[in-house]
Amino acid sequence: MSTSSEINDIEDGLSFQPRYDDSGLVTCVATDAGSGEVLMVAHMNAEALRKTIESGDAWYFSRSRNSLWRKGETSGHTQRVVEMRMDCDQDAIWIRVEQTGAACHTGRRSCFYRAVTPSDGGARLSFVDADRLFDPAKVYR
Amino acid sequence: MSTSSEINDIEDGLSFQPRYDDSGLVTCVATDAGSGEVLMVAHMNAEALRKTIESGDAWYFSRSRNSLWRKGETSGHTQRVVEMRMDCDQDAIWIRVEQTGAACHTGRRSCFYRAVTPSDGGARLSFVDADRLFDPAKVYR
Numbered sequence: 001m002s003t004s005s006e007i008n009d010i011e012d013g014l015s016f017q018p019r020y021d022d023s024g025l026v027t028c029v030a031t032d033a034g035s036g037e038v039l040m041v042a043h044m045n046a047e048a049l050r051k052t053i054e055s056g057d058a059w060y061f062s063r064s065r066n067s068l069w070r071k072g073e074t075s076g077h078t079q080r081v082v083e084m085r086m087d088c089d090q091d092a093i094w095i096r097v098e099q100t101g102a103a104c105h106t107g108r109r110s111c112f113y114r115a116v117t118p119s120d121g122g123a124r125l126s127f128v129d130a131d132r133l134f135d136p137a138k139v140y141r
Numbered sequence: 142m143s144t145s146s147e148i149n150d151i152e153d154g155l156s157f158q159p160r161y162d163d164s165g166l167v168t169c170v171a172t173d174a175g176s177g178e179v180l181m182v183a184h185m186n187a188e189a190l191r192k193t194i195e196s197g198d199a200w201y202f203s204r205s206r207n208s209l210w211r212k213g214e215t216s217g218h219t220q221r222v223v224e225m226r227m228d229c230d231q232d233a234i235w236i237r238v239e240q241t242g243a244a245c246h247t248g249r250r251s252c253f254y255r256a257v258t259p260s261d262g263g264a265r266l267s268f269v270d271a272d273r274l275f276d277p278a279k280v281y282r
Contacts, residue, residue, distance in 0.1 A: 111230075
């Protein structure tokens with residue numbers, strides 16, 4: 001358990017103290033610096049966070065590939081960080097980015113290309129802004 | 142491991158198939174439907190997601206309190222969902238909300254009231270939009 005003074009320091013202090021989860025990760029939300037659209041949600045470990053802060057380019061940690069990765073290193077669709085914010089309990093990062101091309105590996109501008117609406121006591125998806133800017137089969141071999 | 146056809150269905154299908162983590166949670170990003178500002182990052186379990194879809198009010202699952210919670214049930218600072226989106230691999234939700242008052246339990250409009258900037262090979266925080274809209278000591282007893 002955290003003490004009150006530790007919580008106060010994390011929430012109201014100006015010390016950068018990312019609180020990584022059991023896998024050593026924080027959640028990162030990237031939004032388009034122009035439109036405000038949410039482009040993607042991904043994870044950063046300490047090294048990805050450090051490289052992002054130092055370079056101004058977004059780096060992430062891929063849980064599925066278990067590796068550090070610079071956004072756009074394969075596709076060329078990089079993210080330039082305009083502003084980085086930390087949340088109250090320091091376990092989530094928000095970056096406002098200038099996105100080159102598409103943020104999503106499926107070729108869409110944003111990973112959030114489907115809306116969720118109620119349907120028959122459950123929910124269904126529908127495409128919104130789902131045009132592909134690139135063909136993933138050609139970009140990722 | 143997922144097969145290619147399962148991945149295709151999850152990424153390019155219109156079937157609502159949230160992929161919960163080992164704790165039964167998906168990540169949810171809430172943004173201000175007007176300004177696009179990221180208000181908070183939290184988690185939903187299947188029940189929180191169902192209640193959010195059914196009611197149009199945001200429900201979350203608190204990991205620290207291990208309980209379901211309707212946003213604003215104590216503070217009155219509710220979130221009305223204007224649009225819900227699902228991401229490519231169906232493990233993250235984006236909701237655009239009409240936020241009553243403040244989203245952050247510290248009393249700020251957004252949980253992201255501190256900017257991160259490089260400093261001496263590391264980073265430091267600085268307050269941005271950090272005015273409190275309410276006094277948490279009075280709201281949460």
